Amino acid sequence: MLKLDNVTVKYGKYAAIRDVSLTVEKGEIVVLLGANGAGKTTTFRTISGLNQLAGGKIIFEDLEIHRKSPNKIVEMGIVHCAEDRKLFPQMSVQENLNLGGYVHRKNKQQIKNSMKEVYDLFPILYEKRDDPAGSLSGGQQQMLAIGRALMAKPKLMLLDEPSIGLAPLIVEQMFESIQQINKEGTTILLAEQNANAALSIANRGYVYENGKIVVQGSSQELFENEEVRKAYIGA
């Protein structure tokens, strides 16, 4: 479904990621593991068209997408749910969701249906639909960020560190929701530092180090990999 072929991205002269190749098949959950600054976020920003490539190519459903503008990429079905739960804090929950459905704005019925699906998935958002997004708790904000991404009806969702800064119990719920979203037909590419939780729901994974992929394999393989255990699981 998505294929990165020897992708290199530079910030000035500094290469943030070098020769990254990865694939995501339809229906999978694929996780990118790695420390801060290893290149996970850069990879996401590049897939969604916010960064330019210095080399390589990105193919989504047999089409090269790396020269397309970010809004075209969203229209094609890749939605990026950014790190730090970036919301529009003064706008209400509902308005945030509405903006999430921007690419389908002409199809009012679909927007309505998607919104209902999001509220079914995260009932708390329905209760708070008229509250400003900035007044929500961390976990609720993350739900809204994911909900807003779902409004665009993505085929592939890029989830950047959804567990960051959340309480353990909430993290568990979050990963359950992600699994739920995946079951309903959205392919998911997930960046995480919480390797334990991420590998428990993922099919496969890639491990980043200094802008390169150093290890890859199925969740089971990564879980059993000695180095990965040392670096990211801590046992």
Added chain:
Amino acid sequence: MIFSNKRIIIPLLIVVALLFPFIVPNQYYIYIMTLSFIWIIAVYGLNIVAGYTGYLSLAHAGFFAIGAYSMGILTTKVEMGFWLAFILSPIITMIIGLFIGLFALRTKEHFFAIYTLCVGYIIYLVIDKWESLTGGVRGLIGIPPLPNIGPIELSDPIYRYYFVLLILLLSIFVIYRIINSLVGRTFTAIRNSENLALALGISTTVNKLLAFVLSTFFAGLAGVLYAVFIRFLGPEISSTIIMFDLLTFLIVGGIGTFAGPVVGTLLIVWVSQSLQFLEEYRMLVFGPILTLMIIFSPYGIVGLFKNISAKRKVKKVKVPIETEKGA
């Protein structure tokens, strides 16, 4: 709080505006009020791009002047019919705005402000130097006044006041609808974070241009009203002084707030009137007020009220929790 209840305050303000000529039957005050209404339309235009979209355009006095001069030139030199020119002039402003926006919006933040400041100055120079078209420093005279519509004699200051009020109310209504539509939300999304807006699939290029062009339309419309109201145009209406007047109105009222342009413009125009005796030293009063405003209430007077009412709401919610603790 009465100020936060839109259902009371808006009809009340409209009634006050409608009764104003009868409450204050003073020709000079009616004149000042009509002129204020024209400024308010221009400030609303500026608010769309500078307030809601977060792109501080400093070319809007220029667009105001383009609207005014289009009206002046079309009626005096081209001898076009009044109402056709009246409709065409804001559209001309919009088209020029579109071309300028295409280039200006390639820049961001401070660079956008500097770029548009230069554009504003170039517009001023063009008006000042292109004598055959604009009359240069001598200005453009002989612009026809508002013609009568049937029995409504728009030559009468009171009718003229109502005519400008009507256009103002229509403009406010249209802008309200735009700001509260999905398009308006995309403007705010761009102000919040352009990257985030892009990531949601919003074409920021198109929407920024739309905000810019819309805002030049209202600046142009205000210019047209100014031209037929004052009936004399000089290049100074496109000067940076006018630009910073507009900006002061917007910042004091509340940049990016809906009521800001009305509050700021009326307040400053009337305070400025009552300080006439100080002549140019008035600026000694406005300078510090503006500085304090930016430091302590960056969203102006309206932002200040919003903050206070938001805090009250929070207090109301907190009270039962405190009593619970007490028990």
